[in-house]
Amino acid sequence: MKTESLRLRSAPVNLDELKTACANCNLREICLPAGLSEAEIHGLDELVYVRKKVRRGDALYRTDEAFDAIYAIRSGFFKTRVTTSDGRDQVTGFSMAGEILGMDGIGHDKHNCDAIALEDSEICTIPYSNLEKIALEVPSLQRHFHKVMSREIIRENGVMMLLGVMRAEERLAAFLLNLSQRLNARGYSALEFNLRMTREEIGSYLGMKLETVSRLFSKFQADGLIEVNQKYVGLRNIEGLREIYAHHTR
Amino acid sequence: MKTESLRLRSAPVNLDELKTACANCNLREICLPAGLSEAEIHGLDELVYVRKKVRRGDALYRTDEAFDAIYAIRSGFFKTRVTTSDGRDQVTGFSMAGEILGMDGIGHDKHNCDAIALEDSEICTIPYSNLEKIALEVPSLQRHFHKVMSREIIRENGVMMLLGVMRAEERLAAFLLNLSQRLNARGYSALEFNLRMTREEIGSYLGMKLETVSRLFSKFQADGLIEVNQKYVGLRNIEGLREIYAHHTR
DNA sequence: CGCTCGTTTTGATTTGGATCAAAGCTTCGT
DNA sequence: ACGAAGCTTTGATCCAAATCAAAACGAGCG
Numbered sequence: 001m002k003t004e005s006l007r008l009r010s011a012p013v014n015l016d017e018l019k020t021a022c023a024n025c026n027l028r029e030i031c032l033p034a035g036l037s038e039a040e041i042h043g044l045d046e047l048v049y050v051r052k053k054v055r056r057g058d059a060l061y062r063t064d065e066a067f068d069a070i071y072a073i074r075s076g077f078f079k080t081r082v083t084t085s086d087g088r089d090q091v092t093g094f095s096m097a098g099e100i101l102g103m104d105g106i107g108h109d110k111h112n113c114d115a116i117a118l119e120d121s122e123i124c125t126i127p128y129s130n131l132e133k134i135a136l137e138v139p140s141l142q143r144h145f146h147k148v149m150s151r152e153i154i155r156e157n158g159v160m161m162l163l164g165v166m167r168a169e170e171r172l173a174a175f176l177l178n179l180s181q182r183l184n185a186r187g188y189s190a191l192e193f194n195l196r197m198t199r200e201e202i203g204s205y206l207g208m209k210l211e212t213v214s215r216l217f218s219k220f221q222a223d224g225l226i227e228v229n230q231k232y233v234g235l236r237n238i239e240g241l242r243e244i245y246a247h248h249t250r
Numbered sequence: 251m252k253t254e255s256l257r258l259r260s261a262p263v264n265l266d267e268l269k270t271a272c273a274n275c276n277l278r279e280i281c282l283p284a285g286l287s288e289a290e291i292h293g294l295d296e297l298v299y300v301r302k303k304v305r306r307g308d309a310l311y312r313t314d315e316a317f318d319a320i321y322a323i324r325s326g327f328f329k330t331r332v333t334t335s336d337g338r339d340q341v342t343g344f345s346m347a348g349e350i351l352g353m354d355g356i357g358h359d360k361h362n363c364d365a366i367a368l369e370d371s372e373i374c375t376i377p378y379s380n381l382e383k384i385a386l387e388v389p390s391l392q393r394h395f396h397k398v399m400s401r402e403i404i405r406e407n408g409v410m411m412l413l414g415v416m417r418a419e420e421r422l423a424a425f426l427l428n429l430s431q432r433l434n435a436r437g438y439s440a441l442e443f444n445l446r447m448t449r450e451e452i453g454s455y456l457g458m459k460l461e462t463v464s465r466l467f468s469k470f471q472a473d474g475l476i477e478v479n480q481k482y483v484g485l486r487n488i489e490g491l492r493e494i495y496a497h498h499t500r
Numbered sequence: 501c502g503c504t505c506g507t508t509t510t511g512a513t514t515t516g517g518a519t520c521a522a523a524g525c526t527t528c529g530t
Numbered sequence: 531a532c533g534a535a536g537c538t539t540t541g542a543t544c545c546a547a548a549t550c551a552a553a554a555c556g557a558g559c560g
Contacts, residue, residue: 082407082408082410082411084411084415084416084496084497085496085497086496086497088415088497089415090410090411090414090415092407092410092411103399103400103403104400104403104404104407105400106396106397106399106400107397107398107400107401107403107404108397108400108401108404112403112404112407113407132389132392132393132396135392136386136389136392139382139386142382142385142386142392143382146356146382146395146399147356147357147358148357149353149356149396149399149400149403150353150354150355150356150357150358150399151357151358152403153353153354153357153362153399153402153403153406154354154357154358154362156403156406156407156409156410157332157342157354157362157363157406158332159406159410160332160340160342160406160409160410160413161332161334161340161342163410163413163414163457164340164413164454164455164456164457165334165338165339165340165454165457166334167546167547168546168547198506198507198508199507199508199509200507204414204415205414206414207413207414207415208547208548209547209548209549210507210508211508211509211510211547211548211549212546212547212548213508214507214508214509214510215509215510215547217508217509218509218510230507230508230555230556246334246335246336247334247335247336247338417516417517418516418517448536448537448538449537449538449539450537458517458518459517459518459519460537460538461517461518461519461538461539461540462516462517462518463538464538464539464540465517465539465540467538467539468539468540480525480526480537480538
């Protein structure tokens with residue numbers, strides 16, 4: 001299957017490709033179609049008309065680019081980041097298969113952050129105008145889309161909490177537990193994984209310097225909580241991490 | 251007009267009250283109806299069926315309460331906050347007239363934060379089921395609601411930036427400039443205002459301690475940037491505040 | 501295969517903001 | 531009008547994480 005050939009195609013839609021869109025996608029339980037009926041998912045299929053690859057290091061979209069679509073990650077891993085006028089940047093999230101990117105663009109018809117692939121990735125483009133149209137016809141899709149946006153608000157509330165009140169140790173424990181849980185939901189091991197991001201990116205997300213991330217990894221390892229080796233992380237004492245996260249230790 | 255008598259009323263809707271809902275509301279330019287046509291606003295009116303007062307210190311809603319409506323602030327001032335398992339809390343935002351509260355509830359059908367009135371306030375209740383229904387009939391309302399949610403995501407991105415990369419001074423300057431700009435958009439002075447929140451609440455929002463907030467207010471005053479006296483704040487050098495915000499000084 | 505550049509680790513030192521402490525203001529209830 | 535409780539300010543001290551520094555490691559490439 002040559003996905004590349006699809007890249008710039010618009011109507012008429014390629015039917016073979018569409019078959020593999022939502023209805024047959026193994027991510028449908030955690031992606032936009034979650035909770036929709038078979039028939040409704042076929043409705044959704046109509047709007048996902050371009051699959052695209054994004055190479056590691058490339059941007060899916062950038063700040064101030066015109067907004068016209070949201071994206072579902074089919075495979076791969078992304079970071080999103082915002083940048084200050086003087087060049088410092090803040091990683092606002094890491095996204096993996098089944099998650100939705102680009103909702104920041106709706107508010108002002110242009111994107112408000114950069115979405116950068118941290119590994120070669122594949123995404124489904126969902127033109128916003130199609131989504132709007134189909135949401136009018138499929139109320140459960142409208143509702144589900146609202147849920148997806150609301151959950152992004154909730155997630156960001158959680159990050160504000162991390163950054164505002166937690167100590168560096170607690171933040172890193174929270175980060176590891178969250179990553180583990182999301183990987184697990186996708187059928188990967190909850191206990192062992194390879195990080196896709198650098199210490200600097202983790203640090204940016206968690207509001208600390210890369211040296212602090214590195215030191216805390218070493219400390220967690222010394223305490224028997226995890227095993228780390230470069231990108232490899234193995235969780236050895238989840239309960240211990242939870243205690244740090246919940247601030248039972250200090 | 252006895253608004254109190256409306257509190258627990260449901261259908262049939264009181265027509266006199268409805269007249270004063272969106273179509274005649276002086277907030278319609280900055281509230282949910284912004285950008286809708288006259289006819290569309292009358293559609294919106296149908297769904298705002300309860301006006302309610304919230305006394306200073308009382309909650310409009312609390313974490314884990316069942317979600318069934320979003321709220322437009324008609325007058326007054328709110329904070330939203332999330333709380334950790336061990337009781338520390340993080341103020342996630344301050345909201346004023348024309349702004350929408352409660353979108354955090356959609357994601358999991360229950361609220362994810364507390365919304366507390368910082369002064370006696372009046373809100374318009376917009377039952378979510380009505381909003382969903384009318385959004386299906388009024389596409390521009392659907393689109394506008396998406397924008398409101400997206401802008402909340404954008405706002406939170408900005409707060410993550412504040413908390414993640416900025417120094418205490420920059421955060422406080424950003425806070426003052428943002429407050430000034432929003433008050434100004436509502437017809438109040440951009441240069442003088444009375445804070446509705448305590449130093450502790452500002453500190454919680456900005457990820458610093460109340461003593462730090464107080465010290466920085468004093469420092470800004472000593473530097474001729476502002477004049478502060480308890481809740482009163484006068485901005486004396488907006489450009490100077492912008493420079494601090496943009497990190498041109500250090 | 502070996503070089504280069506980016507990433508990670510670890511150590512030494514500094515510092516912005518937290519914490520601890522105490523006094524001065526304000527507001528509110530009786 | 532008074533007293534109490536809650537804010538705010540300011541000072542002294544401390545500490546978690548930043549910064550500065552340097553070596554070790556690893557992946558990608560000619």
